[in-house]
Amino acid sequence: MSRDPRLVVLLVTTACAGLCACGHPRVQPPQRQAGTLVVLLPDADDGTVGRAFVSTTSGMAELASARASTSVVGNGAAGTVAPLSEAEVQTLFGSALTTMPRHAHQFTLYFQFESDELTAESRALVPQVVQAVKDYPFPDVEVIGHTDTTGSAASNVELGMRRATLVRRLLLDAGLDGSIVDATSHGEADLLVATSDETMEPRNRRVEISVR
Amino acid sequence: MLLSLRWIAGALIVIIPVVASAAEPGAAGRIKVVSGSVVVVRAAVATPATAGQAVFEADTLRTGANGRVGITFNDDTRVSLGPDSEARLDQFIYMPAEKRGGLVLRIVRGLIAYVSGRIAKLSPDGVKLETPNAIVGVRGTTLALRVDAK
Numbered sequence: 001m002s003r004d005p006r007l008v009v010l011l012v013t014t015a016c017a018g019l020c021a022c023g024h025p026r027v028q029p030p031q032r033q034a035g036t037l038v039v040l041l042p043d044a045d046d047g048t049v050g051r052a053f054v055s056t057t058s059g060m061a062e063l064a065s066a067r068a069s070t071s072v073v074g075n076g077a078a079g080t081v082a083p084l085s086e087a088e089v090q091t092l093f094g095s096a097l098t099t100m101p102r103h104a105h106q107f108t109l110y111f112q113f114e115s116d117e118l119t120a121e122s123r124a125l126v127p128q129v130v131q132a133v134k135d136y137p138f139p140d141v142e143v144i145g146h147t148d149t150t151g152s153a154a155s156n157v158e159l160g161m162r163r164a165t166l167v168r169r170l171l172l173d174a175g176l177d178g179s180i181v182d183a184t185s186h187g188e189a190d191l192l193v194a195t196s197d198e199t200m201e202p203r204n205r206r207v208e209i210s211v212r
Numbered sequence: 213m214l215l216s217l218r219w220i221a222g223a224l225i226v227i228i229p230v231v232a233s234a235a236e237p238g239a240a241g242r243i244k245v246v247s248g249s250v251v252v253v254r255a256a257v258a259t260p261a262t263a264g265q266a267v268f269e270a271d272t273l274r275t276g277a278n279g280r281v282g283i284t285f286n287d288d289t290r291v292s293l294g295p296d297s298e299a300r301l302d303q304f305i306y307m308p309a310e311k312r313g314g315l316v317l318r319i320v321r322g323l324i325a326y327v328s329g330r331i332a333k334l335s336p337d338g339v340k341l342e343t344p345n346a347i348v349g350v351r352g353t354t355l356a357l358r359v360d361a362k
Contacts, residue, residue: 032360033360033362034343034345034359034361034362035359035360036343036345036346036359038348038356038357039356039357040353040354041353041354043353043354044327048353049353050350050351050352050353050354051352052348052349052351052353052355053348053349053350054346054347055347055348055349056345056346072345074345075345078346089356093323093325093356095280095294095295095323096292096293096294096297096324096325097292099245099281099293099294099325100245100282100290100325100327101245101283101284101290102244104284104288104329137244137245138242138243138263138264140242140286144308157309160309184308185309186308186309187309189308189309189310190308210288212288
């Protein structure tokens with residue numbers, strides 16, 4: 001099969017010849033048009049494919065399958081959506097893709113009921129977090145406190161912060177450098193299990209740790 | 213019992229800072245990978261990029277003919293640039309407790325790969341990859357773009 005025409009289009013330069021105001025014929029250097037090539041890729045970690053929307057002044061194209069791509073040349077509309085091959089993706093984007101930092105390693109910790117004590121299972125994760133940090137160059141660790149929807153949003157931000165601060169302290173006690181560990185709270189705004197307001201839900205009372 | 217626990221939590225607010233932050237205040241992310249020639253342009257001053265360096269809103273990253281750079285943002289969004297590329301972080305808002313988020317990257321030229329983080333979940337319409345002639349919106353995904361400047 002021949003080379004994908006959209007890739008060729010992207011490289012096309014349009015030569016413009018013009019006359020200057022005083023009448024001397026003059027050849028302008030070739031004018032290159034702005035070009036954008038977009039390709040949707042499967043997630044490197046779990047293979048899931050999301051969606052992307054490519055908007056221009058004259059409309060929108062949707063990318064919704066693995067390696068679906070489209071090109072926009074100059075002020076034109078997005079071109080026909082068609083997949084690139086794996087080889088084309090590597091040829092075109094390999095330099096950027098191989099430079100992508102490692103994906104964040106996520107841990108979720110739970111507390112005993114109405115307590116500031118982690119469950120035994122969650123406490124056992126602390127050394128694993130410390131170990132995971134060693135996999136990352138110039139690591140950052142974010143400790144995020146979450147609550148369920150019982151109580152006001154403001155008080156839950158405080159409660160989440162209190163729990164995140166406790167877990168941050170455990171990580172520092174286990175040997176992590178405090179300068180790389182942040183504690184934050186999402187309060188009740190980032191539920192693991194969707195519930196209505198004022199709902200007790202143990203799975204939402206958690207601390208997430210993101211090592212990146 | 214639960215009520216009293218929350219009362220205690222409320223009383224503690226005065227002594228617990230909103231963010232027990234250790235990283236550089238206001239940083240949007242950190243450069244994790246650098247190879248070849250890469251500069252960060254901040255307030256019109258270009259300085260060589262180094263791994264471990266913080267990245268802020270309004271920073272521009274520019275790679276040379278042999279340059280590559282990879283950044284992880286505070287919301288776990290990841291971005292990498294190939295050679296001869298330039299991109300500016302026009303907006304970075306990550307305020308999950310207020311359900312606010314926004315990430316706008318302006319790609320001037322070159323090669324860029326993007327992997328969604330928490331902002332894309334928090335505010336699906338808030339993530340935009342802008343090129344000279346297109347705006348790309350995302351729904352939780354990995355993308356690669358190539359931009360040939362005019």
